[in-house]
Amino acid sequence: MKLKAAVSYGDSNFVIEDVFYEDIDPEELLISIKAVGICHTDISSTEGIYPFTYPVILGHEGAGIVDKVGENVKGIEEGDHVILTFAQCNSCEACEQGKPYICESFYRLNTHGVNYKGTKKIKLESGEKVSNFFGQSSFAEYALVHMNNVVKVPKDLPLEYLGPLACGIMTGFGAVLEKIKPKVNESIAVFGCGTVGLSSIIASKLAECKKIIAVDINEEKLLNAKKFGATHTINSSIEDVPKTIKEIEKNGVDYAIESTGIPSVLTQTVDCLKIPGMVVILSATKYGTKIEIDYKSIQTERQIVGTVMGSVNPTQFIPKLISLYRDKKLPLEEMITFFPFEKVNEAVASVESGQSIKAILKF
Template structure:
């Protein structure tokens, strides 16, 4: 099998712009799956990686909410075939204790497999003018018209479903919804506050509504996002933490702002749980009174990708979408692949909750 010529968005160095360029995608290795990418969501983590906030290999092809159609599979791949419509998620080893517990977001090899572009012997690569380009980000690097994914992070879906609309299920939506449904396991009648009205936060709101929360409060600085949060199920909103009235059984922080985390503790009910979901600054510190946590049984838990197994959880989210309980169309705005800089700008300024890039039609 020969390599495939594709178009990819490449960032040359930290903080650089995206440049569309021709690349060669190798044939898939034994456990890889080559996918013709039809759409890919823009995630906040892509911005962090683009700006050098995570240890990725430059020049690099980013993108980790890919959706498309399988082109070819490796010799060891089972249950996935050319022509399958799929969503792509994060990559894991499948062998460690966390993976065995269906918690692949806490895989022993999560960092090398998702950020470092690490490959095993025999895996395909991305090349530009004969030289390797940083890829395999989140096991996919889907800001391209074709991408090499892996058997463990490919989720087949009904071909009748809209790929561009469902692409964000692979990261942002599953992170917010999974945090509420699987990590916190919110019970009917409980209360929750969500800090941040981006895609992750609003996914948490929709999940809380689905599970029957009695109070759903959202904190954000953008009036339009607060309006959208109410439309999606929030019962109250605020643009400053002082305007939130506790206690809450659960708080989900998606902002990554340490000062908000510190103040969240006092808003927790006895035995309440604070879930840390945001992109927190490396080496940062949070000051928390341990007595305020210990004395009433409060908990603080870190969450990666919602604490879910994508191959199990994404089908559940699709069921909620089919039932009209996950109106992704209210979050998503599509952009042509060539408009990638415009899509990132819209996400950064907060005017669009979830930009999704749509790739040129495959001839």
């Protein structure tokens, strides 16, 4: 079938053009995409951080309506509302334990440009094959996805707001509520205040952290952080972060979240911790990125731990996020700015400048 997609050729510009999909497999669904969030990982993926080859169709926060269902798919019907999350094999040890975020095939299925069968089912008009992203490539009018990527959502909710629940918001909330699990009145510093960082701030407020310190270089983003629950903000381009944090919290913070992906920022997060303290890193960085940490600074039982997708199982965690949204504890409307699909490049620029927190392309 022929459809329009935003294709990336490995520079910062997305080109909207016709692409062609092969037929649906028995384990797949064809989803008519209604809206798709732009995640920072989509933007950094235009710069070669992953092993897939260009051209690629990015997009991994798709929300849409089921248009066709493969014959082996159970429990989902045509017309159902769904959001698309990361690809998982559903058969390795981690997947069987309900931890698909550490699926042994996670990177192969999500970032190597091929589908679950190891093939590419999308072509340009010239016949050139196009890489797939996160098993969904949802910067397109339709997505051809494996059933493991799909989470059904209630039809009474505004579908166009829900895509980010499957990545950015899930990651930020999961990092706090599932990975850190802070106790009431503990303190946290969040480095980087994009969607993931802001989601961590909202979750920290729900967890009743006493001090929630937002750190960024962008004043616009710091204002948003304050609006969503940060008790303090630090502009790291003009302030000494460890020193300022210790003025706010004498011995340092209990936890830090590193969402910038910048190695020197991670080094700094460790210096802001109480002893022992824990840093959670959750950004998509280029393979081979090295960090510099003073040996002594982590010998005091400090932990630097990673999380993939907030360490959550989407089929269980997304319904929790939906409940929070219904209870008005997750202010999606205040986080989201809509752009028509054709304005994808403007939407990316708006996220980069901090003007939009979460940009969503609408079809």
